[in-house]
Amino acid sequence: MAAANSQRRTTMFAKMSQDVQLLLSLFLPFFLIHCVQQIYLIYGTLLQSYGLSYEAMGWILASYSLAAMLTRPLSGWLLENFGIRKMLVLGGLLSFIGCSLFFFEQSPVLLFIGRALSGAGFGIYSMGLFSHQALCVSEKMRGAMFSLLVVGSILPMGIVAPFGEWLLYNSQVMLYLAIGPALSVLCCFLGGRVSLATARDTHDDCGKNWGTYSGLFSSRSFLLLVFTGTLIALVDALTINMALLTYEKGLVTSYFFVSLSVTALIVRLPGAPLLNVLPRVALLAPCGILMSCSIILVSLFPSNGALVVGGILFGAGLGAGWPMFHALIGDILNPALLPKGTATALLLYDIGFCLTPLIVGYFSPRFGIAETFAAIALVAGSILVLIEVLYWLPLYWKSRSTRT
Numbered sequence: 106m107a108a109a110n111s112q113r114r115t116t117m118f119a120k121m122s123q124d125v126q127l128l129l130s131l132f133l134p135f136f137l138i139h140c141v142q143q144i145y146l147i148y149g150t151l152l153q154s155y156g157l158s159y160e161a162m163g164w165i166l167a168s169y170s171l172a173a174m175l176t177r178p179l180s181g182w183l184l185e186n187f188g189i190r191k192m193l194v195l196g197g198l199l200s201f202i203g204c205s206l207f208f209f210e211q212s213p214v215l216l217f218i219g220r221a222l223s224g225a226g227f228g229i230y231s232m233g234l235f236s237h238q239a240l241c242v243s244e245k246m247r248g249a250m251f252s253l254l255v256v257g258s259i260l261p262m263g264i265v266a267p268f269g270e271w272l273l274y275n276s277q278v279m280l281y282l283a284i285g286p287a288l289s290v291l292c293c294f295l296g297g298r299v300s301l302a303t304a305r306d307t308h309d310d311c312g313k314n315w316g317t318y319s320g321l322f323s324s325r326s327f328l329l330l331v332f333t334g335t336l337i338a339l340v341d342a343l344t345i346n347m348a349l350l351t352y353e354k355g356l357v358t359s360y361f362f363v364s365l366s367v368t369a370l371i372v373r374l375p376g377a378p379l380l381n382v383l384p385r386v387a388l389l390a391p392c393g394i395l396m397s398c399s400i401i402l403v404s405l406f407p408s409n410g411a412l413v414v415g416g417i418l419f420g421a422g423l424g425a426g427w428p429m430f431h432a433l434i435g436d437i438l439n440p441a442l443l444p445k446g447t448a449t450a451l452l453l454y455d456i457g458f459c460l461t462p463l464i465v466g467y468f469s470p471r472f473g474i475a476e477t478f479a480a481i482a483l484v485a486g487s488i489l490v491l492i493e494v495l496y497w498l499p500l501y502w503k504s505r506s507t508r509t
Contacts, residue, residue, distance in 0.1 A: 127241050128253055130300035131234050134193065134292055136257035138230045141200055141223070141288045143261040144269045144281070145169075147358055149348040151273060151281075155210055159349075163466020165217050166345055167459050172221040173228030174455030180232035181448035185315050189237045193296025196230030197289050199223070204285030223285065228455065230292060236447040237299070239435045251428040256373045259424065263366030267359040270348075316442035321449065326437050329496055330389075331453040334430050336492075337393035338457025339485045341423065343400055343478055345458070346465045350404070350474050351412070360412040361403065361419075368420025373428065385429045385436065387501040390493035392426025395419075397486030404479035430454075 152162045183192045199222050206219025238254060265284075272281040321327065344362075351358040399418035403411050430450070438446040461481060468477040 123241075127238065127300050128250060130298070131238060131254060132257050134295040134299060135231070135234050135254055136260060137288050137292050137295065138196070138200070138227060138234075139258040140261045140265045141204065141285050141292065142227055144265045144284050144288075146262070146266045146345055146362065147270045147273065147348040149346060150270075150352055150358075151278070152216075153349070153352060157213060159466045159470050161213055161466075162349075163462045165213065165220055167462035167466075168217050168221040169224035169227070169345075170342065170455045170458030170462070172224035173231075174452050174459055176225045176228040177232055177448040177452030177455065178445075180229045180451075181236070181444040183229065184233055184236050184444050189233050189299055189301070190297050192233040193230055193299065194293050196226045196228075196233065197291075197293030197296050198226070199229065200226030200292060201286050201289035202226075204282075204289055207282050207285065208279075223289075226289070228451070230296065232448055232451050233296075234299075235431055235451070236444050239431070239443050239447060240440060251432045253373065255428050255431070256370060258427070259366050259369040259373065259420075261366075262362040263370075266362045270359050316439070316445060318445060318449075321438070321442050321445050324437060326500065327434075327446065327450075329492065330430075330433055330437060331450045333390055333393070333489065333492055333497075334450060335453045335457045336485045336489050337389075337396065337426060337430070338454045339461050340393060340396045340400055340457075340482050342458040342461035343465075343481065344419075346462055346478075349465070349469070350407070350478060353474055354407045356407060356409055356412060358412075360409050361416040364413045364416030365420040365423070368417045369424030372421055372424030384501050385433050386497055386504070387493075389426060389429050389433060390489045390497055392422040392429065393489045394486050394493075395422035396426070397482040397489070400482035401479050401486075404475045404482070407475060 149162060149166060152165060157165070180192070183195070203219045203222030203224070203226060206215045206222070209215040209219075234254075238250060269281055269284070272278075344365075347361060348358050350356075351361070396419050399415040399422070402418070403415035431447075434446050434450050435443065464481060465474065465477055468480075472480075
């Protein structure tokens with residue numbers, strides 16, 4: 106008996122060590138690719154200085170998410186056929202080429218192409234990292250591990266985005282534009298060195314018998330999950346347009362992003378173990394509703410103080426919601442469907458990031474940017490309330506009654 110208990114403890118410790126090894130190898134690449142993404146959170150300010158229209162800025166900003174969205178199915182195929190390392194190197198290379206085109210400020214076409222290429226690189230890179238971890242981490246550890254990994258997506262908001270804003274306000278445009286290509290090179294280097302050890306068992310089990318899209322779309326819960334994620338993305342994507350709102354009102358954008366990142370870090374670091382035991386099914390939509398309330402507050406009562414409070418609310422919702430969303434993909438699907446499932450979920454999430462800049466670009470000149478922000482958040486938040494009441498809460502109570 107004692108020997109059996111000792112063997113179980115040894116096995117558990119070895120598994121935790123593998124999980125930690127995987128997390129460490131993925132965290133820095135994940136952090137760096139999000140640094141590349143989030144240095145351009147205030148890119149709208151620079152586009153405004155070029156004298157571009159709201160419509161043109163909307164298309165340039167949206168091209169990033171549109172390209173990321175279109176590469177998601179390709180990303181699943183790349184992971185299944187070429188493996189994680191080659192996939193990450195390709196993503197980093199596309200990001201480097203795209204970011205390098207931002208130096209051609211006189212050509213909106215090249216800016217559009219650059220945003221599209223960098224978005225494609227981000228889509229391939231991030232999807233590879235998420236799928237690789239989902240394949241390697243057990244369900245019991247999935248919530249905490251995803252929470253710890255996505256700390257790397259929130260740190261840049263409190264570090265890189267304010268630094269980029271400071272550079273632009275001090276007329277250091279060339280230095281600002283050089284950050285993206287430089288970090289993309291590091292992404293290539295580190296992406297080619299991620300840990301493979303813990304992925305072998307899962308990949309061997311699946312072999313060439315990866316699941317099909319028909320099997321994927323037969324899951325009603327998965328379809329509702331990706332629809333919920335798309336609505337959350339519509340609100341989340343307002344962050345890439347936040348500089349347009351604060352610029353118009355004469356506010357400091359960094360107040361929002363710093364308070365957002367600090368709050369999300371508190372949720373994801375000390376709160377990481379809770380994400381293993383909290384009912385993810387019941388709490389995902391409320392996270393999106395909280396983010397919607399944040400945007401409505403900032404839009405209707407614009408001030409630096411509202412940016413701080415709004416950032417705290419948004420950070421709480423995003424800090425818990427984003428890892429819950431990714432953990433739920435693994436909870437709902439079997440391992441053979443994870444590459445296609447993760448690619449599809451992130452593709453539909455990117456639809457929100459693609460649509461929001463276009464909506465803002467079209468409606469802002471007609472109704473005002475603050476009013477457009479508030480309307481997007483109100484519509485998305487209201488639908489999330491309906492989905493929570495009609496599907497996720499009944500599913501949660503049904504699962505609880507089944508267990509008891």
